[in-house]
Amino acid sequence: MSTLEIRDLHVSIETDQGTKEILRGVNLIINSGETHAIMGPNGSGKSTLAYTIAGHPRYTVDSGSITLDGADVLEMSIDERARAGLFLAMQYPVEIPGVTVSNFLRTAKTALDGEAPALRSWIKDLRGSMEALRMDTSFAERNVNEGFSGGEKKRHEIVQLELLKPKIAVLDETDSGLDVDALKIVSEGVNRVKENTGLGVLLITHYTRILRYITPDFVHVFVDGRVVEEGGPELAERLENEGYDRYLTGSTVG
Template sequence: MTKFEIRGVRADVLIGAEKREEILKGVDLTINSGETHAIMGPNGSGKSTLAYAIAGHPRYEITEGEVLLDGENVLEMSVDERARAGLFLAMQYPVEVPGVSMSNFLRSSVTAVRGEAPKLRAFSKELQETMGNLSIDSSFASRGVNEGFSGGEKKRHEILQLELLKPSMAILDETDSGLDVDALKVVSSGINRARAANDMGVMLITHYTRVLNYIQADYVHVFAGGRVAESGGPELADTLESEGYERFVKAGAAK
């Protein structure tokens, strides 16, 4: 039983060499094994800042609070240690890594997380099966990581990593953005498979309710003003769809 706890987290974004701005202003959230928590909110509310700060991006500095994964404070770990502990981040804008093939990148990642190199033949079979499930052509295994990929292909590659690395806690930063309906269904199916196979907890950051038609959220949290403004069940997403974020933004500004 995995428990992921964000306790009183405040964080700054570093702007240039000396300037900084506080974005997160006291975030509290707990996610247990097998639960999916949708984080919704307007642009600039701090959703992506929360994701990158937890993952250890150098531009974001957590100034207060703690982030616990099964009681261990991940903020005291290096970025690679966080990954080995079971934390995974799917990025909103996956980067290209020219000259490094997908297959080599993925096998190296799996080796680092699992603690030993998988047998080449077994890994090749696992990779091809997982790529097939995500409708990724087998020729992509020899291409540079995300090099020349479309937006949808990059997002499928993120979920390919998710399925192979088998984390206990996944943070998915707008994985649904830029996807057409067919790609959204494929990506959502991959997330659902990974969650079911590993009893994985999911923090699903999104602007839109359409992804929740394919990924069932147990809880929905509205992010505004750098904090969780309101939490509820899946029905809260329907309220946001019909009413928007305005009242939450106003409430956050008043605090």
């Protein structure tokens, strides 16, 4: 059992207009085997939370804490966070020219485990994961995300998730840019990893459509850099019907 705990997290960035506070006291606890959906309008700070957990240097933690199994995540370098069991699937996966998918994944696995995986079993696992995600295995010899469609990039993120086996995964708008078929395949991949490994999932999304395939245990409404309401799957259904207006115009946001 692993636990990612976020306590009273305040985060800011530097802009041309000066320092801007983005996160204003976020509290979350995510355990192994749980799926937490964070939903909110554009600009509410959802991606800022994801990148702060991962250690993006642009974001400054002004106060609060992030711990994984009691260890101080904020004191860890980015690679140390990955080795501790944190994973970020990016909203906009980047291209890495000159590095093949196969080499990228095996190098990452070696860095996490401290030793290279046996080549024969590794190739079998890689092919199996790609086939399960309806991804042509020839992509293993292509450069990372170079010339990939949006759906192929997102499937590759889930291949990483399946092979690297983190404890807690932050999925930043994994549904963005996916058609219905790709959305189902990606969701099946997330569910498969969760079932096989007990993965804890923090799923960031604007819309409920991915939640039809990845059922959340908890839904957190994120507005103006803080969680303004929490509930179960029924809360997502209400958001589908009502939108976020009640939070944007009410006194909750403050």
